[in-house]
Amino acid sequence: MAAAEETPTRELTYAQAIQEAMAIAMERDDRVFLMGEDIGVYGGAFQVTGDLVERFGPERVMDTPISELGGAGVAVGAAVTGMRPIFEFQFSDFATLAMEQIVNQAAKMRYMLGGAVSVPVVMRFPAGSGTGAAAQHSQSLEAWLGHVPGLKVVQPATPHDAKGLLLAAVEDPDPVMIFEHKLLYKTKGPVPEGYYTTPIGKAEIRRSGSALTLVATSIMVHKALEAAEKLAQEGIEIEVVDLRCIRPMDRKTVIASVCKTSKLLCVYEGVKTLGVGAEISAMIAESDAFDYLDAPIVRLGGAETPIPYNPELEKATVPQVDDIISAARDLVMGAR
Amino acid sequence: MTKRTQKQAGASEGRNLPFLYRHYSHEQLRDALRKMHLIRQFEEGAEESYMRGLVHGTMHLSIGQEASAVGICMGLGNEDQITSTHRGHGHCIAKGAEVKRMFAEFFGKTTGYCRGRGGSMHIADVSTGNLGANGIVGGGIPIAVGAALTASKMKTGKVVVSFFGDGANNEGAFHEALNMASVWKLPVIFVCENNQYGMSTSVERSTAVKDIAERAAAYSMPGVIVDGNVLSEVSEAAHAAIERARAGEGPTLIECKTYRHRGHSKSDRNRYRTKEEIEEWKNSRDPIALFEAELLEFGVIDDDGIAEIRAGVEQEIAAGIAFAKESPSPEIANLEKYVYTEQA
Numbered sequence: 001m002a003a004a005e006e007t008p009t010r011e012l013t014y015a016q017a018i019q020e021a022m023a024i025a026m027e028r029d030d031r032v033f034l035m036g037e038d039i040g041v042y043g044g045a046f047q048v049t050g051d052l053v054e055r056f057g058p059e060r061v062m063d064t065p066i067s068e069l070g071g072a073g074v075a076v077g078a079a080v081t082g083m084r085p086i087f088e089f090q091f092s093d094f095a096t097l098a099m100e101q102i103v104n105q106a107a108k109m110r111y112m113l114g115g116a117v118s119v120p121v122v123m124r125f126p127a128g129s130g131t132g133a134a135a136q137h138s139q140s141l142e143a144w145l146g147h148v149p150g151l152k153v154v155q156p157a158t159p160h161d162a163k164g165l166l167l168a169a170v171e172d173p174d175p176v177m178i179f180e181h182k183l184l185y186k187t188k189g190p191v192p193e194g195y196y197t198t199p200i201g202k203a204e205i206r207r208s209g210s211a212l213t214l215v216a217t218s219i220m221v222h223k224a225l226e227a228a229e230k231l232a233q234e235g236i237e238i239e240v241v242d243l244r245c246i247r248p249m250d251r252k253t254v255i256a257s258v259c260k261t262s263k264l265l266c267v268y269e270g271v272k273t274l275g276v277g278a279e280i281s282a283m284i285a286e287s288d289a290f291d292y293l294d295a296p297i298v299r300l301g302g303a304e305t306p307i308p309y310n311p312e313l314e315k316a317t318v319p320q321v322d323d324i325i326s327a328a329r330d331l332v333m334g335a336r
Numbered sequence: 337m338t339k340r341t342q343k344q345a346g347a348s349e350g351r352n353l354p355f356l357y358r359h360y361s362h363e364q365l366r367d368a369l370r371k372m373h374l375i376r377q378f379e380e381g382a383e384e385s386y387m388r389g390l391v392h393g394t395m396h397l398s399i400g401q402e403a404s405a406v407g408i409c410m411g412l413g414n415e416d417q418i419t420s421t422h423r424g425h426g427h428c429i430a431k432g433a434e435v436k437r438m439f440a441e442f443f444g445k446t447t448g449y450c451r452g453r454g455g456s457m458h459i460a461d462v463s464t465g466n467l468g469a470n471g472i473v474g475g476g477i478p479i480a481v482g483a484a485l486t487a488s489k490m491k492t493g494k495v496v497v498s499f500f501g502d503g504a505n506n507e508g509a510f511h512e513a514l515n516m517a518s519v520w521k522l523p524v525i526f527v528c529e530n531n532q533y534g535m536s537t538s539v540e541r542s543t544a545v546k547d548i549a550e551r552a553a554a555y556s557m558p559g560v561i562v563d564g565n566v567l568s569e570v571s572e573a574a575h576a577a578i579e580r581a582r583a584g585e586g587p588t589l590i591e592c593k594t595y596r597h598r599g600h601s602k603s604d605r606n607r608y609r610t611k612e613e614i615e616e617w618k619n620s621r622d623p624i625a626l627f628e629a630e631l632l633e634f635g636v637i638d639d640d641g642i643a644e645i646r647a648g649v650e651q652e653i654a655a656g657i658a659f660a661k662e663s664p665s666p667e668i669a670n671l672e673k674y675v676y677t678e679q680a
Contacts, residue, residue: 033489059489064516065512065515065516065519067512067516069478069508069509070478070481070508070509070511070512070515070516071478071512071516072478073477073478073479073481073482073512073513074478074481074482074485074516075482076479076482077419077467077478077480077481077483077484077485077486078482078483078485078486078489079482080467080479080483081417081467081482081483081486081487082486082490083485083486083489083490085482100475100509101478101479101509104471104472104475105470105472105475105479109468110674110675110677111453111675112450112454112458112460112468113449113450113454113460113462113468113674114448114449114450114451114452114453114454114674115451115673115674115677116449116450116460116462117462117467118677173676173677173679174676174677
């Protein structure tokens with residue numbers, strides 16, 4: 001973490017950062033191995049595992065049959081008995097096929113057994129829309145898993161965090177679900193060399209400001225920063241909080257920010273209703289920050305629809321920079 | 337464990353003895369009988385405690401299925417692992433758990449194996465290799481394959497047994513898990529305890545194949561059918577499967593044809609099966625009675641020896657229930673303990 005800032009960094013894509021994290025994890029610990037569909041010679045549907053199979057061999061970069069439920073269960077069983085599997089879902093949508101193992105088994109095994117076991121499994125979920133893959137390959141289902149005690153759910157927004165959170169997840173004794181937005185895979189950012197971890201459960205303030213607190217997750221962090229830049233040109237300085245982790249949620253950072261700015265805008269790609277923004281809003285409403293609010297809380301989330309195919313429709317389904325700008329401006333100007 | 341039985345003079349002389357009697361010592365055979373009685377009386381004790389309001393929730397009793405639990409587990413070492421089912425009390429005992437801590441769990445006490453968090457449906461004793469019963473039909477099968485993957489990767493030599501019922505053979509998890517175990521040649525044994533009914537729905541009405549063991553052909557592994565109420569048959573099949581697994585030759589599916597004397601759970605009115613059918617299984621095919629008759633025939637034990645085992649088990653059960661009653665309940669303040677691993 002702290003030490004990472006002092007080590008040399010270079011520009012890597014988000015996908016490269018994840019790949020590097022998995023390679024480092026496997027180098028550091030013989031118990032770590034990768035499982036997933038077409039992650040071997042194919043390199044993964046999004047080329048995240050890339051050529052790792054050449055470096056580590058098919059025993060540690062294991063192609064599974066197209067069996068999400070069984071595969072997830074195998075990963076859980078391996079984790080319980082001493083391995084450190086990293087299981088890749090080809091698309092986060094396919095987690096629906098494995099919900100039983102994730103929700104009933106991985107999340108609950110330690111509790112049901114009174115602490116007799118831990119389940120140190122890492123699951124990776126390429127998520128989100130914007131690829132023209134339509135309704136069954138574009139969802140953002142992180143809130144589903146965020147609802148389940150026993151799981152930890154993270155959404156790295158930057159290459160730095162993608163690597164650091166993955167390495168933290170591998171170290172973590174409990175099941176950690178990593179939601180990676182597919183449109184982020186090719187984005188670049190500075191990534192420290194070598195080993196470091198990014199703490200699970202800590203939000204990061206990406207931009208300071210006093211006009212409004214914008215809490216965003218995953219790709220929305222970037223859209224929020226773009227919006228913030230444009231708003232700054234109008235003299236509106238907003239604070240952008242990258243939540244990074246939805247379970248556990250860094251309540252302290254969000255509450256402190258809202259106490260400072262008195263306004264809250266939540267921006268996330270998942271369906272708006274009963275989504276991450278609902279929890280953030282409720283958390284603020286229940287906290288001391290409520291007394292500081294001088295405007296209603298606003299949520300920008302995904303539309304109440306499956307993700308459509310047509311690119312214009314698809315774009316209209318999730319919050320865009322202009323939506324964020326106008327929502328933030330309205331909120332700051334008191335139009336709400 | 338693998339000590340060969342010395343032939344007893346007299347009764348067994350000159351006969352072609354079943355596997356069990358060739359493979360295990362008389363002491364081991366008497367211990368197997370003791371375990372079967374322990375399971376039976378544990379279930380009866382649990383049922384009585386439930387009736388008396390000492391156990392809440394529900395439970396699924398394995399009375400009538402003792403031979404498959406004991407016959408499989410007697411071939412395993414302490415370090416070998418199992419995954420179990422909602423009807424898992426017998427597996428837990430057969431694998432070596434103490435009944436007092438099982439009763440304590442059913443009573444919801446901190447001294448229970450799961451510190452009162454799991455109850456009957458999640459009974460487990462990880463220290464004796466039981467990774468847990470499971471409330472989800474088929475839920476433990478992929479987990480067993482994962483445990484076998486660990487054994488294979490770490491070269492521990494362990495084998496893993498996944499117990500499940502006939503109902504699980506129609507779950508996707510069963511098929512996905514068997515396929516992967518076979519593709520990767522993992523040291524796992526799939527033990528289907530076919531007690532004829534998935535809750536109320538008979539195998540005949542639910543399953544396209546006549547014998548569940550036929551499913552093995554689809555995954556290119558041996559499928560073995562045994563009379564699950566005959567300990568020797570179960571044990572022989574287990575032995576072959578364990579040897580195969582340890583030799584790195586991959587998984588086996590064993591189908592134990594058996595029957596549960598009690599209903600599915602405590603809410604069952606037994607309207608899907610006849611009294612005659614239940615009585616027939618109880619009176620003519622009871623696994624404990626069948627095993628005792630063999631032990632007597634082969635001179636491994638006499639009537640006094642059986643009575644002694646029963647009496648010893650009775651005492652153990654009574655002491656177990658007393659232990660559970662006296663044990664403390666969990667503190668409400670600790671409600672959220674064990675959701676996550678405590679980190680320094």
